[in-house]
Amino acid sequence: MRKVFIVLVFTLLATTAAGQCRMAAAGACHVIPVAKSPLPVAIGEVIERGRYSMVMDATWYGLPPARDGWIYFRIEDEVYRVDYRTMTVVERATEEASRNWP
Known part of the structure; x- marks a missing residue:
């Protein structure tokens, strides 16, 4: 006891x-x-179609409108510009997002 x-x-x-x-x-x-994990994808990497979510209303998140054939994708907690035709990651754009970005 x-x-x-x-x-x-x-x-x-x-x-x-x-x-x-x-x-x-x-x-x-x-x-x-806690050490920050490395970025989920590398610039120039080709991502699989349908694996990540496309950001539909970029202006709501403070991002400039998509143009010249690229679009925004959410990959984990980051936002990236991706060439829509080739699905190649063009650049990371998380720093450009406003406070609305989750």
Whole structure:
């Protein structure tokens, strides 16, 4: 019975400490930074048709209108210009998107 009580107390303390850390002011907790993953596709890479979502209303996201045969695609959390005819990634355009970009 005593062992069960000790385990419950330690579990409660660990849970409480974790909860306080999430609510503490910035810099109060030790947070291990997570390395940003590499970009999902490379410039010049040919993507598979139907695998990624096309961005339909680019102006809503603060992007310039598509022209000259390229369109925007959402690939993971990034937005890319892609040549529609060849499906070749032309460039990354995430920085051009406004706050509306998810």
